[in-house]
Amino acid sequence: MNAKTAKKISRKAEELSMALLKEQLSDTEAAKVTKSSVPKQEYAPSDKGYQTLAMSTKGMKTILKSMVKTKDLDAISLDDVKEYCEQVGRA
Numbered sequence: 001m002n003a004k005t006a007k008k009i010s011r012k013a014e015e016l017s018m019a020l021l022k023e024q025l026s027d028t029e030a031a032k033v034t035k036s037s038v039p040k041q042e043y044a045p046s047d048k049g050y051q052t053l054a055m056s057t058k059g060m061k062t063i064l065k066s067m068v069k070t071k072d073l074d075a076i077s078l079d080d081v082k083e084y085c086e087q088v089g090r091a
Contacts, residue, residue, distance in 0.1 A: 001065070008073055013060035014038065019078050020055050046089075054085055063090070 001009075017038050022030040042056040052059030060081070067076055067084055084090075 005068070005073075009061055009064045009068065010057075012073060012076070013057050013064055016064075016076075016078055016081060017055055017057050017060040020060075020081075023078075024055075051090060054081065054090055059090075 014035055018033055018035065021038055022033050025033065039053075039056045041058045042053045043050040044053050052062060054060055054063055063081055063084060064073070064076065066088075067080065071080070
């Protein structure tokens with residue numbers, strides 16, 4: 001993966017992790033969400049050890065890197081990420 005693609009993935013990861021966090025909060029709390037309020041790394045136990053949560057930026061980057069192999073980055077939406085997480089068994 002080249003640097004140009006990595007930057008696009010990073011930007012998309014921030015965008016999608018913010019959207020995922022806003023979706024889980026009430027409207028008044030969702031209005032307060034900014035880039036700095038999204039956790040960079042947050043771990044949860046899994047069968048294989050610990051995995052980063054999809055809500056964190058690092059976890060979203062990992063998911064997007066896997067998804068980019070089969071789908072165009074611009075075409076990936078939050079619903080696609082949720083579907084992928086259900087298929088793979090990520091939290």
